[in-house]
Amino acid sequence: MTTSTPDGTLTAAMCADRPAVLRGAGRDWPVYAALGEARLRELEDRPVVAEDAGGRPVTVALREILDESRAERPRGLYLRDQLVSEFEPTLWNLVPREVRRLNWLLALPGDVRPDWAWLMIGGAGTGSPLHVDTMASSAWNLLGSGRKRWTFHPPGRAEELRLLPPGCGGPPGGDGTDVVTLVQEPGDVVVTPSGWAHEVHNLTGTVSVTANFVNRSNVGFVRRYFEILEDRANLDLLTAVGTTFDRLDGVTGGSGAR
Template sequence: MDVEDAATLSYEAFCARYMARNRPVLLRNVTDKWFPGAAQWKDGQRINFQHLKAKYGAAEAPVASGDVAEYGAEERCTLRLDEYLELIENGTVGKRYLKDWHFVHAFGHDVYETPPFFKDDWLNWWWDHKEKSESDYRFVYLGPAGSWTPLHHDVFRSYSWSVNVCGRKEWIFYHPDDEPKLKDRFGRFVLPDVTAEDVDREKYPHFHEAKPIYVIQETGDAIFVPSGWYHQVRNLEDTISINHNWFNGYNVRELWEFFKREYAAVEHELEDLKEMGLVGREFVDQCQLVMLANTGINYVEFRELLYAKASYLLAQRELPESDRPTAQERDLLAHLGYVSSSLLA
């Protein structure tokens, strides 16, 4: 995997080398400039338990059990942050992992600024602007050494980025082309733990053909995860990271294709409803409701998002002083083209 210095990498180079080509990259030296408030979250090379308990201790956060080797299948509970931190301090936390804590939604943007490479974020832009929004796709993860996340690709096949505020992680990546090799012989479920010593070759007959990419992420590093790349992550030390899911014009078609597959799967599952008289508009509406419940978004909302973003981009356009469009104008026109092609697909 490529390694770049965030202090010298331009946004244009990041777009051309990584977003446009859907390639992962490790960025060094991210936290000093864009995460000043998070500096208090660590004490030297360790988590600053005292500060976190004093500042956020009463906040409630989701905690995964960590004892089920299947992505999304682990049992979850809600704990106060100070209670969870005490479990780490006294050594009784096991592999329980604080995940998907909507920190920005609860406490605002004072702790960090999204690095410029990741700011063109249509997903969280939508959640920030929609009426009665009660969520977002910005998270804090906090876990002890040994806590982990099973193999998966990100929600909606979106991009993600992850910054280590404190601690170290091991990442194992697989190119999207390896997806069939990671699945069982029926082509349904991916192998949850690619580090397992006893992988069932009869159940996962092509796993050995997949080509892993191993990366160690240190404190202060950011990882860019492109669309559709499978990854498994393990904390090598007590670790805090800040993570966003996001998309923009570079991968909007990838999301649209994913949503079309999700809708087709829902439509197939509900086919029996047609025999019960649910047809036409009523059947479509029911499919949309189920898709929203299963996926977190449906055709209706995704199209609303794209139309809203198109209107916003059009409002940002400025007439060029000459016949030759500026770089910003070309970028805006390209993004409008991405939106239009998705809406017409």
């Protein structure tokens, strides 16, 4: 689904229940400029842990990853699991405040707060295999440069593929929802709703930043996920967070599943 986002509707679009590409929605974010090659080259001597073409971890200088993103015949290096907090924490502050606040879990104390923002850089042909995001959370991805192709499968199909626990994904095949394929361009924000399995292929060299979130839009799905797993600790945590935000927002009807 391709979506335009008039002023005031961006965060609502990012909490949708179907995958979407929000065309140009991130071009005004300060972090978009920070993802430019010239800015990243200022840090090119920094060591990072990337994946090689076989998926094995390898420590290289950031310079090598940036060179890969422009190479005609890249070696397959992909910086895929680089936490923003460990690379350059100031990048997170360049994400608009209303977008950062999508994640209720950022209100948790530091010792239990999930670190859910990553920098991703790779050459053409790299990508992420089919998966469901951590803790059945939702996610957004802002592309700074290049082109990515995304393929999504609904939660029912994700359950059939054993990427979600039995009973979490809903009707087999995702109650008739077709596979969704999107191509992301620079400045676009791609939204992955909870439970949607997806794979990503870099059509060219790319630089992006991505983050996951849990809030009112998907807390019901995430709660069901932990109930099925019988993960009482995370279930209690979500209940406490949801109750707190309900109180702050003056909501009387509970957190509500979508």
